[in-house]
Amino acid sequence: MHQKATENQKHIQNYLSAFCFGDIYTRGGLDLKTRELLTLCILSALGGCESQVKSHVYGNLNVGNDKNTLLEAVTQCLPYMGFPRTLNGLSAINEVVPENK
16 A cells, blocks of 8 residues: 555654554564454445455465464454444455355
């Protein structure tokens, strides 16, 4: 997203990178796989963040979480985030990692 941002919007991407990936992701206490999994679930729960959810599906795959782990995590969050947002999260997961037929 940073590379695609227009010059008058790069500052927002800089803030995002510095805060989320500089200050938050570099903290101790949780490993990167857990951080990515939490981020996926929280973005799914927020709703309206489908492009970010898809980005974090890729992020999860890159840190070693597989599709089944993502599905289990979203399922665990179902009672808290509701069916519509759970289904949106599943849709993003399935779009990035289609089911084998």
